Amino acid sequence: MADNYSVEAAELLANEALHLPILEAVxxxxxxxxxxxxxxxxxxxxxxxHMAVNNDDATKQLFSRCLLNCLQxxxxRCYIRFIRKVNExxxxxxxxxxxKAFDFMLSYVGADIASGPVWMEYITFLKSMPMRVQAQSTQEESQRMTAVRKAYQKAIVTPTHHVEQLWKDYENFENSVSRALAxxxxxxYQPKYNSARAVYREQKKYVDEIDWNMLAVPPSGSYKEELQWMAWKRFLAFEKGNPQRIDSTSANKRIAFTYEQxxxxxxxxxxxxxxxxxxHAKSGAVDSAIKVFQRALKALPDSEMLKxxxxxxxxSRGAIQVEQPAKKVYESLLGDGxxxxxxxxxxxxxxxxxTEGVEAARKYFLDARKSPNCTYHVFVAYAMMAFCLDKDPKVAHNVFEVGLKRFMHEPGYILE
Known part of the structure; x- marks a missing residue:
């Protein structure tokens, strides 16, 4: 593993930055x-x-760079603290x-098993919103109660560490508004809450196996890495099973969230x-799949499998697009040839x-075979393609003949 992925060195650097003035730490x-x-x-x-020295613009910049890739x-919560401070x-x-910031936050991380305190903070915030004019108070009070109720009803069907507490709070809230309606x-909501609580207990077993402090390093094949990889695979399989039996849109959102984490x-x-x-592709969200692949290739530009x-x-998207992204990927794999x-x-x-027909393939083969690095496998593959797909035994025979002159000393080729 490259030295720059040393976890120990990273921790030392982070600790050093903690004690430096911001300009030196950046x-x-x-x-x-x-x-x-x-x-x-x-x-x-x-x-x-940055927040400690009130660098609000720099703080906003940083949040825009990290929030959507770090669903933690x-x-x-640090983001909400900042938003509350600048808007107070x-x-x-x-x-x-x-x-709006709370809504934005909960739309991204509201499904997290640790999101209970966020739901609580949001509900407390909604309850504390002051009313402006006395004449509007009845209507505003009603709107506020509706907003609080909606937040509770989302929170109590989300499997979180605090789901039981949220349920108790919700019962108290409804009873304080109207015992008759409560x-x-x-x-x-009782059965929905019961389901969320049961799923939480199952989910917790998977979550507890995950090391949430681990840094993302290239795999080195260690036992610990293997365990984490397996733990995540199990957790993903659990989420894909839709244990809460929620609608497919919500279930897919949860699965995507788990993948992102x-x-x-x-x-x-x-x-x-x-x-x-x-x-994503199997779920019919091909555009989302494309975006994931594009992100993947930024993260792992040398992965041929991903390319x-x-x-x-x-x-597979059908018509060959003008910019021909697939062709560009294949060309990038060829490099300078x-x-x-x-x-x-x-x-x-x-x-x-x-995509372009037999003639285009033939032309490329004729060029490729001139390359000093062109191995016999290319000849075999092209000949088999001509024979099996183009139904042209003559071309196949000729290719094998030409290859024989060049690869006479390759037992693998002779056997083919």
């Missing part, structure tokens, strides 16, 4: 986060360093901004990116035949 944080872009704890520390409760003196407008509402830790694992993109999978998906692998030649020939 390059350290930037270095850390260039290596560990999904390390929520370092983003949080970086943000808090402590970081997002802005009156009604500030309160509305804060409410009975009906409580009995309506998983990638904060298994950022360098091509199979996780691949599974995530494939899951081939991405090219295949782009190609000098160091191209046999596999990249073969896959490109097959791609050309599928």
């Amino acid at each position: 390059p350290i944080y930037e270095q850390l986060l260039a290596t560990f872009p999904t390390a929520a704890k370092y983003w949080k520390q970086y943000v808090e360093a 409760i402590p970081l997002w 003196k802005k009156g009604v407008e500030g309160l509305e901004e804060t409410r 009975k009906g509402l409580v009995s309506e 998983c990638l904060m830790y298994l950022y360098h694992y091509p199979d996780i990116w691949y599974d995530y993109a494939t899951w 081939y999978a991405y090219a295949e998906l782009e190609e 000098v160091n191209a692998t046999a596999l990249s030649h073969i896959q490109y020939i097959r791609f050309l035949r599928r």
